[in-house]
Amino acid sequence: MQTTKQIEQEIKNTIEGYKLCNKKEKVLVALSGGKDSATTLYVLKKLGYNVEAFYLDLLIGDWSKKNLDATIKLCEKLKVKLHLVNIRDELGYSMCSIRGGIKSKEKLSNCMICGVIKRYLLNRKARELGAKKIATGHNLDDEIEVYFMNLLKANTDLLWGVGPQNGVTLDKKFVPRIKPLYFITNAETRKFTKALKLPVVYEKCPCSTKAGIRNDVRAMVLEFEKKNKKIKKELIKNMLELIKQNRPRKIGAIAYCEKCGEPSRNAVCKSCLLFEKMFKK
Numbered sequence: 001m002q003t004t005k006q007i008e009q010e011i012k013n014t015i016e017g018y019k020l021c022n023k024k025e026k027v028l029v030a031l032s033g034g035k036d037s038a039t040t041l042y043v044l045k046k047l048g049y050n051v052e053a054f055y056l057d058l059l060i061g062d063w064s065k066k067n068l069d070a071t072i073k074l075c076e077k078l079k080v081k082l083h084l085v086n087i088r089d090e091l092g093y094s095m096c097s098i099r100g101g102i103k104s105k106e107k108l109s110n111c112m113i114c115g116v117i118k119r120y121l122l123n124r125k126a127r128e129l130g131a132k133k134i135a136t137g138h139n140l141d142d143e144i145e146v147y148f149m150n151l152l153k154a155n156t157d158l159l160w161g162v163g164p165q166n167g168v169t170l171d172k173k174f175v176p177r178i179k180p181l182y183f184i185t186n187a188e189t190r191k192f193t194k195a196l197k198l199p200v201v202y203e204k205c206p207c208s209t210k211a212g213i214r215n216d217v218r219a220m221v222l223e224f225e226k227k228n229k230k231i232k233k234e235l236i237k238n239m240l241e242l243i244k245q246n247r248p249r250k251i252g253a254i255a256y257c258e259k260c261g262e263p264s265r266n267a268v269c270k271s272c273l274l275f276e277k278m279f280k281k
């Protein structure tokens, strides 16, 4: 495993090598209270990027309270401006109520519902705050899992969008998302945040539903790793090369949701579709 200095260098290489952002543009770092987004903010700030932080309080009981507390401490420690948004102020309900309402009508996973709503609010808020990029804490383990899941489910549209920068979607209302931890593992961000004593919550979300096929993919990668310690980095580099060589020139154009006006691939965006389900009689 890499040292903290090597981890920082690898993140720097990813940012510069993939031209993820420049030092003038405002980068909004989406914090969750966890180790990955804390590492992202710490390194971007240390490298001199123009960062501000964003935290969406999902109101998931004590777990959210601990994460909010850690986020406030982290931003104070790093002297970064924090934008706090409460889901009830934005949408009128806590994440648990939204999920309960939707799941009583249709069987969808917690993380699927939560992910769609978080992405929607994050994009809207980042645009309102004048951010040119959104930096997230997605790491190498997340990306490998998502890649294999999309491959196994033949989600080709989503497959082409992978990479340290979501370069597929270029639209004035869509704030591009960057992933500086693209080549950094879960174990490495744990080591990094512990070594630097960053205020971070290591506890898992009590509503996490990252099970099923994702768990199978994780087990498969773990098996590979027993034979080759560097397999994750080799796999992701091969995947990126494969995508580069085969990505279609034209990928589904972005339109605007006819209900909320946010960017969407379909007439109505995923977030509005979820809300329709929630209020369906």
Ligand code: SF4
Binding pocket: 058, 110, 111, 112, 114, 115, 205, 206, 207, 208, 209
């Ligand atoms: S683990 Fe799932 S439910 Fe919990 S915050 Fe993340 S996406 Fe939402």
Ligand SMILES: [Zn+2]
Binding pocket: 257, 258, 259, 260, 261, 262, 268, 269, 270, 271, 272, 273
């Ligand atoms: Zn919409």
